[in-house]
Amino acid sequence: MKKLLTLAIFATVLSCQKEKTPVDAIVINGNIYTVNGNFDKAEAFAIKDGKFLEIASSKILQEKYVADTIIDAQGKTIVPGFIDAHAHFEGLGNNLLSxxxxxxxxxxxxxKRVLDFQNEHQLGVIYARGWDQNDWEEKEFPNNALLNQLFPDTPIALGRVDGHATLFNQAALNLGNVTETSEIDGGDFIKKDGKLTGVLVDRAQNLVFNNWPVASRSQRVKALLAAQEDCFKFGLTTIDDAGVSADAIEIMESLYETGDLKIRLYVMASGTEDQLDYYLKNGIVKTDRLHIRSFKISSDGALGSRGALLREPYSDAHTVYGLPVTSLDYLEKAATRIANSEFQLNTHAIGDSANHAVLNIYKKALNGKNDRRWRIEHAQIVSPEDFEKFDDIMPSIQPTHATSDMYWAEDRIGAERIKGAYAYKKLLDTYGKVALGTDFPVEKVSPFLTFYAAVARQDLKEFPKDGFQMEDALSREETLRGMTIWAAYSNFEENEKGSIEAGKFADFIMLDRDIMNVDIQQVPETKVEQTYLGGVQVY
Incomplete structure (x- = not known):
């Protein structure tokens, strides 16, 4: 009788227990920054069908759910997958392979680097990128005299770090029939003693590149997959790819179809007339991995090559104002067309004249529409009276530009204009959000350098001692938001990514240190231990 009573009690207890719900994975014992509206911390979350199902304590989730995969974070810091709000994805891949x-x-x-590379690879043409004359003892543009001697028959193109100037040898110049009498709107041919140095600035580069040997499809695929691998290593799960050609988009789409390309891309199609015609007719492209709903146009060049368009001459070149890469007439017509669609316009503007013109064109085209999330890419030098115009125009900024340029930027633009340069806090205070990126391969891929530059505004040698224009530094919380949820917002994707919340894609990364609390000087050395995309480990 006693045995029967015990069995009855046991059966009653079992019947009262709820059956656990199966999920794909449970992450427990984490130091989790959710980056939700309240910037809440959490300990654990459950994943189902590639999305976060619930965020709670480890105990609650293990009592409620069952999963074959239990990831014990062992106290490690977890943040949402980083979103790089302005980068050049294929360009990174090309750099990795050159x-x-x-x-x-x-x-x-x-x-020396070019010679060593060519001795190993013996290519028919060589393209490379990354030099910056401002880092050299002689801060002058190079010339191609030695290149011509070393490579008389092999076309060589050595791009400046920002991509707005390139040194070509004579064999390369010959491809574009470039001579001392060549001219082009929006471009410059750097000369010395009346002779070409081989350095072409902004649109002048196109004379050569339009005749450059086309990379094979297999080479381009290899570059895209190399870029994906590098991005996952640094915890990047979404890339805003700025200014993508139609043929590059076609290759990307094919790689998504085969499953080789997994990273999420927010594509800014190049704002050429043919791409405007195509997408404005056919509409937005939206999948879980690929999102095409914006155009990127460049209004001017770069500060380092004196191509940034200024309202007054350069302080270190009194007859130079910079270059309008795209005519204001074209930009205004394009903005009007895009304003009558659901597409977004993202315009590169570095100089104060470029920012002034683009802001005014945006305001006119939008005519009071205040949630179109049109972006100014870089917003690097802004006149004092123009900051208020960012009230409904989103700044898309790259903090490492400030720490790369700070050594010479004041020489370029003077003591007064520098006050409105790299003014990230002023831009944040006006719009309420900023989208943060790297502009790789102009800068390094690491988002931890972005974080460090935004907060510390120093180089890796802790220069300058008190930081560069610290009144425009961002807090750690603002920076993490700018690299996650605000970047997602800039892409109209804040309801599906950018924070660790139920219903969003399970894109997250595990770090080897707590970037929100360690000494800021340790942040650049942060390592990503694991990267997850849709709940699947990709690194």
């Missing part, structure tokens, strides 16, 4: 000229401290070092 000569790396980043960090060269002289033109001699540039030549």
């Amino acid at each position: 000569v790396d000229l980043m960090g060269t401290d002289s033109f001699d070092e540039v030549l």
Whole structure:
């Protein structure tokens, strides 16, 4: 009788227990920054069908759910997958597969790297990128005299770090029939003593590149997959790819179909007339991985090559104002067309004249529409009276530009204009959000350098001692939001990514340190231990 009573009680207890719900994975014991509206911390979350199902304590979730995969974070810091709000995805891949000229401290070092690369690979043409004459003892543009001697028959193109100037040898110049009498609107041919140096700025580069040997499809695929691998290593799960050609988009779409390309891309199609015609007719492209709903147009060049368009001459070149890469007439007509669609316009503007013109064109085209999320890419030098115009125009900024340019930027634009340069906090205070990116391969891929530059505004040697124009530094919370939920917002994707919340894609990364609390000088050394995309580990 006693045994029967015990069995009855046991059966009653079992019947009262709820059956656990199966899920794909449970992450427990984490130091989780959800980056939700309240910036809440959490300990655990459950994943189902590639999305976050519930965020709670480890105990609650393990009592409620069952999963074959239990990930014990062991106290490690977890944040949403990073979103790089302005980058060049294929450009990164090309750089990874070619000569790396980043960090060269002289033109001699540039030549050595090219020679070493060519001795190993023996290519028919060589393209490389990454030199910056501002990092050299002689801060002058190089010339192609030695390149012509070393490579008389092999076309060589050595791009400046920002992509707005390139040094070509004579064999490359011959491809575009470039001579001392060549001219082009929006471009410049750097000369010395009346002779070409081989450096072409902004649109002048196109004379050569329009005749450059076309990379094979297999080479381009290899570059895209190399870029994906590098991005996952740094915890990047979404890339805003700025200014993508039609043929590159076609290759990307084919790689998504085969499953080779997994990273999420927010594509800014190049704002050429043919791409405007195509997408404005056919509409937005939206899948879980690929989103095409914006155009990117460049209004001017870069500050480092004196192509940024200024309202007054350069302080270190008194007859130079910079270059209008796109005519204001075209930009105004394009903005009007785009304003009558659901598409977004994202315009590159570096100089104060470019920012002034683009802001006014945006205001006129939008005519009071205040949630179109049109972006100004870089917003690098802004006149004092123009900051207020960012009330409904979103700043898309790259903090490492400030720490790369701070050594020479004031020489370029003077003590007064520098006050409105790299003014990230002023832009944040006006719009309420900022989208943060790297502009890779102009800068390095690492988002931890973005984080460090935004907060510390110093280089890796802790220069300057008190930070560069610290009144425009961002807090750690603002920075993390700018790299996640605000970047998602800039892409109209804040309801599906950018924070660890139920219903959103389970894109998250596990770090080897707590970037929100460690000494800020440790942040650049942060390593990503694991990267997850849709709940699947990709690194």
